[in-house]
Amino acid sequence: MTQDASGPRPVATLEMVAALAGVSRATVSRVVNGLPSVDPKLAQSVKKAILALDYTPNRAARSLAKRRANTVTLIVPESTSKVFADPFFASVVEGIARYLTDTDYTLNMVISSESKPEKTRSFLLGGNVDGVLVVSHHSGDHSWTHLSGSLPMVFAGRPLVGGKESYYVEVDNEQAAYNATRQLIDSGRKHVATIAGPQDMPPGIDRLAGWRTAVQEAGLGEALVETGDFTQVSGTRAMQSLLDRGDPLDAVFAGNDQMAAGAYTAIQGRGLRIPEDIAVVGFDDDSFATSVTPALTTVHHPIIELGGKMAETLVNLIEGIPTDRVTVLPTSLVIRDSV
Amino acid sequence: MTQDASGPRPVATLEMVAALAGVSRATVSRVVNGLPSVDPKLAQSVKKAILALDYTPNRAARSLAKRRANTVTLIVPESTSKVFADPFFASVVEGIARYLTDTDYTLNMVISSESKPEKTRSFLLGGNVDGVLVVSHHSGDHSWTHLSGSLPMVFAGRPLVGGKESYYVEVDNEQAAYNATRQLIDSGRKHVATIAGPQDMPPGIDRLAGWRTAVQEAGLGEALVETGDFTQVSGTRAMQSLLDRGDPLDAVFAGNDQMAAGAYTAIQGRGLRIPEDIAVVGFDDDSFATSVTPALTTVHHPIIELGGKMAETLVNLIEGIPTDRVTVLPTSLVIRDSV
DNA sequence: TTGTAGGCGTTATCAC
DNA sequence: GTGATAACGCCTACAA
Numbered sequence: 001m002t003q004d005a006s007g008p009r010p011v012a013t014l015e016m017v018a019a020l021a022g023v024s025r026a027t028v029s030r031v032v033n034g035l036p037s038v039d040p041k042l043a044q045s046v047k048k049a050i051l052a053l054d055y056t057p058n059r060a061a062r063s064l065a066k067r068r069a070n071t072v073t074l075i076v077p078e079s080t081s082k083v084f085a086d087p088f089f090a091s092v093v094e095g096i097a098r099y100l101t102d103t104d105y106t107l108n109m110v111i112s113s114e115s116k117p118e119k120t121r122s123f124l125l126g127g128n129v130d131g132v133l134v135v136s137h138h139s140g141d142h143s144w145t146h147l148s149g150s151l152p153m154v155f156a157g158r159p160l161v162g163g164k165e166s167y168y169v170e171v172d173n174e175q176a177a178y179n180a181t182r183q184l185i186d187s188g189r190k191h192v193a194t195i196a197g198p199q200d201m202p203p204g205i206d207r208l209a210g211w212r213t214a215v216q217e218a219g220l221g222e223a224l225v226e227t228g229d230f231t232q233v234s235g236t237r238a239m240q241s242l243l244d245r246g247d248p249l250d251a252v253f254a255g256n257d258q259m260a261a262g263a264y265t266a267i268q269g270r271g272l273r274i275p276e277d278i279a280v281v282g283f284d285d286d287s288f289a290t291s292v293t294p295a296l297t298t299v300h301h302p303i304i305e306l307g308g309k310m311a312e313t314l315v316n317l318i319e320g321i322p323t324d325r326v327t328v329l330p331t332s333l334v335i336r337d338s339v
Numbered sequence: 340m341t342q343d344a345s346g347p348r349p350v351a352t353l354e355m356v357a358a359l360a361g362v363s364r365a366t367v368s369r370v371v372n373g374l375p376s377v378d379p380k381l382a383q384s385v386k387k388a389i390l391a392l393d394y395t396p397n398r399a400a401r402s403l404a405k406r407r408a409n410t411v412t413l414i415v416p417e418s419t420s421k422v423f424a425d426p427f428f429a430s431v432v433e434g435i436a437r438y439l440t441d442t443d444y445t446l447n448m449v450i451s452s453e454s455k456p457e458k459t460r461s462f463l464l465g466g467n468v469d470g471v472l473v474v475s476h477h478s479g480d481h482s483w484t485h486l487s488g489s490l491p492m493v494f495a496g497r498p499l500v501g502g503k504e505s506y507y508v509e510v511d512n513e514q515a516a517y518n519a520t521r522q523l524i525d526s527g528r529k530h531v532a533t534i535a536g537p538q539d540m541p542p543g544i545d546r547l548a549g550w551r552t553a554v555q556e557a558g559l560g561e562a563l564v565e566t567g568d569f570t571q572v573s574g575t576r577a578m579q580s581l582l583d584r585g586d587p588l589d590a591v592f593a594g595n596d597q598m599a600a601g602a603y604t605a606i607q608g609r610g611l612r613i614p615e616d617i618a619v620v621g622f623d624d625d626s627f628a629t630s631v632t633p634a635l636t637t638v639h640h641p642i643i644e645l646g647g648k649m650a651e652t653l654v655n656l657i658e659g660i661p662t663d664r665v666t667v668l669p670t671s672l673v674i675r676d677s678v
Numbered sequence: 679t680t681g682t683a684g685g686c687g688t689t690a691t692c693a694c
Numbered sequence: 695g696t697g698a699t700a701a702c703g704c705c706t707a708c709a710a
Binding site for chain 2: 054071106123287
């Protein structure tokens with residue numbers, strides 16, 4: 001410990017900078033905030049003083065004066081503690097954090113405990129937050145939708161309800177699912193099943209719809225559908241049900257990579273080969289896609305970009321800059337070894 | 340939109356509460372902060388007013404007055420953008436966020452861009468943060484160690500250097516690795532290899548040491564060592580090297596689950612069976628452990644608890660509450676199907 | 679272009 | 695026990 005007894009070294013204030021530079025606080029404030037009307041000479045000496053004192057503006061004081069928190073909050077519904085196990089979540093957060101790094105906004109995360117939602121609510125509405133980001137896909141999200149009248153809010157993915165007014169960023173799940181299924185069909189598969197996600201969640205709904213369109217178009221049957229909850233075990237269970245039907249089956253489109261990985265277990269557990277006996281395509285292109293053997297062919301979901309775009313949209317909203325209400329990011333099919 | 344043209348509804352201030360309750364601001368402040376010396380009667384009417392006005396204290400004003408930010412920052416080294424792909428990271432964050440939810444501290448994340456470390460530094464030292472949490476295992480962390488004299492700081496895992504003064508939370512990697520290896524030996528394996536993590540990172544070093552102790556004790560060879568970087572592909576590469584040696588080999592202890600998953604690819608790629616031909620044990624018990632087939636036997640790493648304990652330690656440090664400098668969390672071996 | 683002065687919402691130090 | 699009153703560090707009319 002080389003720390004002296006005087007405690008943490010005092011932090012320089014704007015006033016100290018002003019004194020050192022021989023100008024008024026107002027002038028310092030102006031150069032700090034990059035206002036144009038400042039004599040270049042003075043600006044220089046102020047900058048020198050700032051450097052000399054290692055001055056950093058005090059966020060609290062600034063927020064108080066401007067009546068803006070310079071903070072955006074990421075809400076994580078507690079019910080969805082699963083999200084943390086979901087690679088999707090981490091990547092969205094990465095994208096958000098990365099974008100905000102270059103702005104004056106700070107990211108803060110709250111787990112909205114369902115036991116005391118009031119606490120979260122008053123935190124958000126208490127003027128401590130300039131905007132809100134909601135990441136989970138789950139229906140739980142919508143408990144916050146009503147705040148969007150009072151506070152700028154951006155969602156990851158189309159909200160199940162209220163979509164006409166909400167700001168959100170997503171990929172075209174339906175189109176992407178259609179393309180993925182087409183890949184299966186075009187490579188000659190005749191009996192294409194799907195493991196769909198929850199039908200009360202937009203990605204679950206839309207991806208199923210895309211599959212349906214593709215099989216209809218190809219004149220294939222639409223009966224081979226089982227539903228999971230986006231977890232790996234649910235994928236295994238769904239695949240087993242599919243196989244238990246005894247109907248011919250040579251391909252499956254899973255609603256996400258985790259369920260696809262689960263399907264692998266069921267398929268390989270019965271001694272069937274991927275892709276020889278059954279081809280598999282997933283969705284998301286997350287870590288599961290490359291951790292399984294054979295590597296999974298899947299829809300690439302640009303998740304980091306999605307997070308970044310969410311943050312960008314929110315900041316624009318906060319600052320009154322016109323922004324698209326809906327942003328749809330492009331996807332692509334990543335061909336690996338499972339088809 | 341049911342929002343009227345008056346903009347966001349005005350937020351109640353302490354002063355408004357005081358007016359409504361017919362007391363001074365000082366009294367309201369005392370009630371809000373739970374100070375004892377307040378007439379119960381008055382306290383009641385104040386509480387009623389607070390409820391009526393849906394009052395929430397303004398964080399900025401409070402921070403300014405108390406000269407405390409009530410903010411804890413999680414630093415994510417940019418070099419380590421991998422951390423986001425690492426299930427470990429998400430769980431630590433979950434633990435931290437969960438703990439902080441019940442405190443007055445707010446979590447905020449910064450990606451410390453290496454291009455402009457000064458920005459991060461002055462943000463941290465500018466009085467905008469009460470304490471710092473550092474999550475990555477990587478050596479990059481230590482670029483922040485020097486701040487620990489000026490700002491409370493808690494690490495995830497033993498720092499490579501400066502460990503004598505730092506506060507950190509970890510598991511006993513060496514003991515856990517020893518136990519895992521013993522499991523292999525006790526079940527009759529005679530040629531136990533290891534895929535070690537980077538030898539410039541404490542978990543890499545300590546887990547290798549645990550393996551070494553166990554094989555020495557059992558009189559087995561210590562030559563079967565390859566090193567990876569904790570990624571899946573490095574696990575595959577290391578396992579291939581091991582197999583290429585041509586030496587007898589019937590078990591492998593991997594430094595983490597991702598490398599174990601990578602090893603699976605190499606093993607199964609050569610037509611060898613797990614666990615019949617080669618038994619595999621991993622470390623961390625993350626999502627990779629259950630996504631592979633057969634399910635991986637591994638050391639359970641209590642990551643969420645680790646995050647929680649980090650946050651708890653930091654808050655204690657900030658508030659001057661005596662705390663253990665080092666916390667070691669218990670691990671356990673989770674037996675699945677790979678041994 | 680620059681400085682003066684008042685205020686942002688709370689807490690803390692005093693008297694009462 | 696309670697209430698004035700002065701900070702806390704910064705921004706922003708407004709005046710000069």
